Amino acid sequence: xxxxxxxxxxxxxxxxxxxxxxxxxxxxxxxxxxxxxxxxxxxxxxxxxxxxxxxxxxxxxxxxxxxxxxxxxxxxxxxxxxxxxxxxxxxxxxxxxxxxxxxxxxxxxxxxxxxxxxxxxxxxxxxxxxxxxx
Amino acid sequence: xxxxxxxxxxxxxxxxxxxxxxxxxxxxxxxxxxxxxxxxxxxxxxxxxxxxxxxxxxxxxxxxxxxxxxxxxxxxxxxxxxxxxxxxxxxxxxxxxx
Numbered sequence: 001x002x003x004x005x006x007x008x009x010x011x012x013x014x015x016x017x018x019x020x021x022x023x024x025x026x027x028x029x030x031x032x033x034x035x036x037x038x039x040x041x042x043x044x045x046x047x048x049x050x051x052x053x054x055x056x057x058x059x060x061x062x063x064x065x066x067x068x069x070x071x072x073x074x075x076x077x078x079x080x081x082x083x084x085x086x087x088x089x090x091x092x093x094x095x096x097x098x099x100x101x102x103x104x105x106x107x108x109x110x111x112x113x114x115x116x117x118x119x120x121x122x123x124x125x126x127x128x129x130x131x132x133x134x
Numbered sequence: 135x136x137x138x139x140x141x142x143x144x145x146x147x148x149x150x151x152x153x154x155x156x157x158x159x160x161x162x163x164x165x166x167x168x169x170x171x172x173x174x175x176x177x178x179x180x181x182x183x184x185x186x187x188x189x190x191x192x193x194x195x196x197x198x199x200x201x202x203x204x205x206x207x208x209x210x211x212x213x214x215x216x217x218x219x220x221x222x223x224x225x226x227x228x229x230x231x232x
Contacts, residue, residue, distance in 0.1 A: 014200070015167070015196075016141070043144060043145065044142050044144050044170065047202075050202065054198040054201070055198075057194060057198050057214075062199075086176075087144070087176040088173065089175040094205075
């Protein structure tokens, strides 16, 4: 099967709407079809990968833990908008430490998250075959 | 009156519309994605004065779900669901800014 470059744009926070969890479902499907998958987090979407989400108090599934599994599906390009983080008083250290094992480098554990400026994100988006927005 | 806001001010103008029409004795309770407005961020100045007056509340479960417990702006009062009920009883008419 031909491989395409898929980018998933995540612009909404986790629990107020169904967008975030639906995006994650579709991301995993694309990975199952061995496509080249990237994720971008911008606007309130950056809250999806904030460390320390505890959902006991709202009775909803804490799907933030699923992001830790992405590395095992060869999804290791998670771009996070620097501007969106700053606007929200957040920094990279507030995000979950998401990693993958690099098979080309003796399975060394490497960070999947890359904080990028909107200009950098613009360039990354222009390389994609498909962009899906959630 | 009790005003509840359940949207992030980065995504909708619900909070701004609420602030435009709130009277001097009303309080605001942030619920669901509205708790993002209780975090220390670029929009915090919108509610800073009301928070100082002790008139800004946020629902604790929603704050914890979003991982922003340690990121709250100054003078935000956290309430649980029982506290939510108390606010409703105390302030009478409730307006829901959805």
